[in-house]
Amino acid sequence: MRVLVTGAKGMLGSDLCRLFEKKHEVIPTDIEEMDVADHARVFETVKDEKPDIVVHLAGITDVDGCERNPDLAYTVNALGTKTVALACQRSKALMVYVSTLAVFDGTKCEPYTEYDRPNPQSHYGRAKYQGELIVKDLLDRYYIVRAGWLFGGGKQDKKFVGRIVALARTRDDLMVVNDKFGSPSYTKDLASGILRLVETGQYGTYHMVNTGPGCSRYEVAQSILEYAKIESCRLIPCSSAHFPLAAPRPRMEAGRNYNLELMGLQ
Numbered sequence: 001m002r003v004l005v006t007g008a009k010g011m012l013g014s015d016l017c018r019l020f021e022k023k024h025e026v027i028p029t030d031i032e033e034m035d036v037a038d039h040a041r042v043f044e045t046v047k048d049e050k051p052d053i054v055v056h057l058a059g060i061t062d063v064d065g066c067e068r069n070p071d072l073a074y075t076v077n078a079l080g081t082k083t084v085a086l087a088c089q090r091s092k093a094l095m096v097y098v099s100t101l102a103v104f105d106g107t108k109c110e111p112y113t114e115y116d117r118p119n120p121q122s123h124y125g126r127a128k129y130q131g132e133l134i135v136k137d138l139l140d141r142y143y144i145v146r147a148g149w150l151f152g153g154g155k156q157d158k159k160f161v162g163r164i165v166a167l168a169r170t171r172d173d174l175m176v177v178n179d180k181f182g183s184p185s186y187t188k189d190l191a192s193g194i195l196r197l198v199e200t201g202q203y204g205t206y207h208m209v210n211t212g213p214g215c216s217r218y219e220v221a222q223s224i225l226e227y228a229k230i231e232s233c234r235l236i237p238c239s240s241a242h243f244p245l246a247a248p249r250p251r252m253e254a255g256r257n258y259n260l261e262l263m264g265l266q
Contacts, residue, residue, distance in 0.1 A: 001024045001025070001051075001052040001053055002024070002025045002027065002049065002050065002051045002052050002053070003020050003024045003025065003026050003027065003051060003052065003053045003054075003055060004026075004027040004029060004045075004046065004049055004051035004053070004054045004055070004093075005017055005020070005026060005027065005028050005029065005054075005055045005057060006029055006030070006034065006036055006054070006055070006056050006057055006058035006084065007030060007056075007057030007058030007059065008028030008029055008030050008057070009028075009030040010030075010057060010058075010061075011150060011151075011152050011153035011157065011159070011187050012057055012098065012147075012150060012152070012187045012190060012191065013028070013030070013057045014153065014187075015152060015153075015187045015188045015190075015191045016055065016057070016187075016190075016191035016194065016195075018191075019188070019191045019192060019195055020055075020191075020195060023195070024053075027049050027051060029045065029058075030058070031058070033045070036056075036058045036059075036076065036080035036081070036083060036084055037075055037076050037079070037080050037083070039083050042083045042084060042087050043083075043086075043087050043090070045087075046084075046087040046088070046090075046091050046093065047087075047090075047091065050091065051091070051093050052093060052094065053093060053094045053095075053096065053198060054084060054087070054088050054093050054094070054095050054096070055096040055098075055194065056081060056084045056095060056096065056097045056098065057098050058076075058080065059076055059077045059080065059081075059128070059131075060072060060073055060076045060077055060124070060127075061124075062124075063102070063122060063124045063245075063247045063249075064245055064246040064247045066122065066123045066124035066127065066247065067122055067123050067124065067246040067247035068246050070123040070127075073123045073124055073126075073127040074123070074126075074127050074130070076127075077124070077127035077128055077130075077131055078127045078128075078130040078131050078134065081097060081130075081131035081134055081135065082131075082134045082138070084097075085097075085134055085135050085138045085139055085142075086138060088138075088139060088142075089138050089139055094141045094142070094143075094198065095135060095139055095141070095142045095143075096142070096143045096145065096194060096197075096198060097131060097132065097135045097142065097143070097144050097145070098145050098146075098147055098190075098194075099128050099129070099131065099132050099144055099145065099146045099147070100124075100125065100128050100146060100147060100148075101146050101147070101148050101182070101183065101207070101209070101250075101253050101254070101255045102120060102122065102124060102125035102128065102250065102253060103118040103119075103120045103125050103128060103129040103132070103146065104116060104118055104119060104120070104125075104250060104252075104253070105119040105120070105121050105250060106121070106249070106250020106251040106252045106253060107250075107251070107252070108252050109252065110213075110214075110252075110254075110256075111183065111213065111214050111252070111254035111255050111256040112207070112252070112254070112255050112256065113207065113255070113256050113258035113259075114146075114205050114206065114207055114258055114259050115258065118132075121248045121250065122247040122248055122249075123247065124247060125250075132144050132205070140203075141203055142203055143194075143197055143198060143203060143204065143205075143206065144204070144205040144206070145190075145193075145194060145197070145205075145206050145207075145208050146205070146206070146207045146208065146255060147185045147190055147208060147209065148182050148183035148184060148185040148209035148210075148253065148254065148255055149182045149183065149184050149185060149220070149253070150185050150187060150190070151184055151185070151186060151187070152186055152187030152188060153187065160217070160220065161220075161224055164176070164220075164221050164224045164225070165224060165228050165230070167233075168224075168225055168228070168230045168232075168233035169230060169232075169233070171233055172232070172233060172234065173233065173234050173235075173236055174221070174233050174234070174235055174236065175235075175236045175237075175238045175242060176217050176218045176221040176235055176236070176237065176238065177216070177217045177218060177237075177238055177239065177240040177242070177243060178216045178217070178218035178219075178237035178238065178239075179216070179239055179240050179251065180216060180217050180240055180249055180250075180251060180253070181214045181215065181216050181251065181252050181253065181254050182214060182215070182217075182252075182253035182254050183209035183210060183212065183214050183215075183253070183254040183255050184209070184210050184215070184220060185208070185209045185210055186210055189210060190208055193208045193260075194208070196265065197265070200263075200265070202263065204259065205259070206257070206259050206260060207255040207256060207257045207258065207259070207260075208257060208260070209254075209255045209257060211257065211266070213254070214252070214253075214254025214255075215254075216237075218235065218237045221235055222235060
């Protein structure tokens with residue numbers, strides 16, 4: 001099959017393209033080739049490439065940036081998703097939309113399942129959730145995949161793992177919050193899960209995170225230093241009040257792959 005990928009240069013996009021190329025013909029695109037906010041360009045590209053599947057990864061992932069500039073968040077993450085969905089509708093392509101567990105408000109005491117009610121608290125979460133609703137409204141054939149705290153990309157990882165490693169190598173002490181909980185999602189595992197999922201024909205919404213009860217940022221940092229063999233830095237647990245941010249973060253952002261479990265695909 002022909003698989004068009006948006007956001008192909010990102011951490012997940014890079015791993016996903018390499019994996020899909022083993023079984024399918026991949027058309028990687030990023031903002032230079034196809035800005036998802038450019039309606040005409042998206043329609044032209046999808047029409048010319050004639051993909052069987054569009055895996056939509058492109059978006060603004062800077063949560064605090066989205067809070068400071070909500071217009072951009074909704075333009076790219078909501079309306080950009082609408083444009084991709086409309087192009088899929090016109091070309092009859094299957095769409096895979098990677099969303100986020102930030103669509104929940106974080107008040108639950110245990111990991112969220114696909115049957116919990118979304119209630120996003122940040123502009124990032126709201127824009128991604130609107131993207132979900134748009135995909136459901138416009139298409140019959142789709143997979144919505146909610147990921148957790150993404151990590152991967154090796155030395156190119158600029159997210160939590162990369163930041164912790166960089167800071168720990170230059171500091172004796174490092175404060176990390178222990179009151180926010182989530183589910184790490186390794187990009188290679190997520191890419192592999194998406195590949196398996198699209199081959200099932202079981203359309204719908206799925207949580208896709210690395211399994212477990214969830215963990216705190218502090219616990220993730222402990223594992224990072226262990227695997228990186230960094231012993232010179234002491235981690236200090238602290239409240240998130242020590243690090244005020246523009247966007248509210250859910251206390252509980254962990255997920256359970258409940259649909260995959262029920263279907264025997266976990």
